[in-house]
Amino acid sequence: MRVRRLKAAIAASVLTVALSGATLAATSPAAAVSTRTDGTSPASAITSMWAWGNPIDPAVDARGQGMPQFEPQALASFAAAHRLRTVYLSVPWAADEGPFSAWLTEAVSALHGAGVTTVAALGGDGGWADDPDLAATWTSAALRAAPFDAIQFDVEPWVVSSDSELPAVVAKLQTMYDRAKAVAGSVPIGADLPWWLAAKPQPTGGTAFDALLPHLRSVAIVAFSDHAAGSDGIVAFAKPAATAAAAKRIPFTIGVETDTPEVAGGPGATFGDDSAALLESETAKVRTALSSIRGYGGVTVEHLLSWQDLLAR
Numbered sequence: 408m409r410v411r412r413l414k415a416a417i418a419a420s421v422l423t424v425a426l427s428g429a430t431l432a433a434t435s436p437a438a439a440v441s442t443r444t445d446g447t448s449p450a451s452a453i454t455s456m457w458a459w460g461n462p463i464d465p466a467v468d469a470r471g472q473g474m475p476q477f478e479p480q481a482l483a484s485f486a487a488a489h490r491l492r493t494v495y496l497s498v499p500w501a502a503d504e505g506p507f508s509a510w511l512t513e514a515v516s517a518l519h520g521a522g523v524t525t526v527a528a529l530g531g532d533g534g535w536a537d538d539p540d541l542a543a544t545w546t547s548a549a550l551r552a553a554p555f556d557a558i559q560f561d562v563e564p565w566v567v568s569s570d571s572e573l574p575a576v577v578a579k580l581q582t583m584y585d586r587a588k589a590v591a592g593s594v595p596i597g598a599d600l601p602w603w604l605a606a607k608p609q610p611t612g613g614t615a616f617d618a619l620l621p622h623l624r625s626v627a628i629v630a631f632s633d634h635a636a637g638s639d640g641i642v643a644f645a646k647p648a649a650t651a652a653a654a655k656r657i658p659f660t661i662g663v664e665t666d667t668p669e670v671a672g673g674p675g676a677t678f679g680d681d682s683a684a685l686l687e688s689e690t691a692k693v694r695t696a697l698s699s700i701r702g703y704g705g706v707t708v709e710h711l712l713s714w715q716d717l718l719a720r
Contacts, residue, residue, distance in 0.1 A: 451690070453491070454705025456493075457497075457709045458495060459529070460472050460711070476712060477510075483514075490522065493527065495529040496527065498549045526555055528546075530545055530560065531599075542583045546558055550591065557624075558587060559598065560584065564579065564580070565604075580598075581618065597626060600619060600627070601630075602629060604648070605647040617651055626648075627659070628645045629662040631672070632644060633674070633675055635690070642697065645697065649702075659702055660705050661693055663678065664678065665678050667680070679716075683717050686708075
């Protein structure tokens with residue numbers, strides 16, 4: 408996800424995305440703008456987050472990162488406080504081996520108990536596109552490790568590919584998603600996809616984004632900007648992809664960034680150098696602009712640790 412931010416920033420400087428005129432009627436329950444239980448103010452537009460990390464002691468397992476924020480009850484408390492419905496929880500390779508299964512099982516249970524309806528196993532390695540069996544192997548291990556509700560891929564081969572290579576990249580991802588789907592059974596496959604794929608035509612018609620949608624059950628549309636309005640804002644970036652997802656009846660969320668400008672690819676790509684209040688107000692504008700599109704499911708924040716840092720200021 409990191410390198411994609413720089414590519415998205417470059418793409419934003421050369422692509423002009425026009426807002427489409429009409430939107431589809433909302434039929435998803437997630438499209439409704441909810442209110443707080445006391446009825447005094449609108450609820451946050453943020454409904455989900457990416458959570459990269461784990462609490463496993465690295466002295467016990469080399470894959471461990473020793474982050475207390477990922478202890479099951481810490482995750483659950485944060486999710487409950489922010490009324491999250493979906494958490495994408497990072498899962499290492501061979502998650503069913505060593506201490507990870509116990510942690511992941513407890514984390515999924517705690518998050519469900521906190522009101523999270525979907526806990527997805529989050530993973531991604533650029534090499535999986537070239538060897539889709541690796542993605543299938545990771546998927547199988549993740550589902551043996553814990554009772555996840557979904558699988559979420561963050562695989563970004565385009566960061567090392569040219570535009571001319573994009574059709575071949577799309578074909579590889581189609582195969583990878585399908586290979587994972589074959590071993591996942593009834594567990595749905597979702598993916599993180601950058602907004603600009605909806606502006607890249609395919610030789611066979613449609614866009615790169617269009618071509619990937621039929622292989623997924625949900626999508627997080629990555630539209631990293633620190634403001635909602637304008638030609639370089641979240642709404643303009645995300646709306647063509649959101650409309651395409653709606654046309655194929657694929658539920659979607661809109662991804663925003665809270666990491667540092669150095670990681671994100673510049674200050675305009677992240678709320679990390681702004682404030683939690685601005686994150687809330689701008690994502691509320693995104694909800695106002697996009698919630699009438701069929702399948703809208705709110706805003707996803709990248710990522711737990713940087714969001715917590717932003718809230719602590």
